[in-house]
Amino acid sequence: MADGVLIITIDEALAGRLKLAADEAGETVESYARRVLDAAADGVDWAEIDRICDAAVTHGGMPAEQALDRFAADVEARLARQG
Numbered sequence: 001m002a003d004g005v006l007i008i009t010i011d012e013a014l015a016g017r018l019k020l021a022a023d024e025a026g027e028t029v030e031s032y033a034r035r036v037l038d039a040a041a042d043g044v045d046w047a048e049i050d051r052i053c054d055a056a057v058t059h060g061g062m063p064a065e066q067a068l069d070r071f072a073a074d075v076e077a078r079l080a081r082q083g
Contacts, residue, residue, distance in 0.1 A: 043078065 010018070022032035039046065048070070055062050 045074065048074070 018033060019029050021036075022029045025032055027035070036046070052062060052067065052070070
């Protein structure tokens with residue numbers, strides 16, 4: 001890594017999934033990958049976000065109280081892990 005730049009090589013299958021996800025998000029592959037990597041470095045639980053989004057699409061949304069309860073539990077768990 002020189003001057004804060006990191007270049008990674010990914011296989012064709014992963015590149016295809018990345019492009020599909022970026023297209024679905026309405027972003028370029030580069031901006032989508034940067035956002036996802038940044039969030040991953042910050043500890044964002046993308047699987048949970050995907051579950052919430054899937055529930056919203058499938059069931060017409062999630063009650064705000066349930067979403068806030070999940071958010072609060074996630075924050076508490078992160079704080080507990082940090083000590």
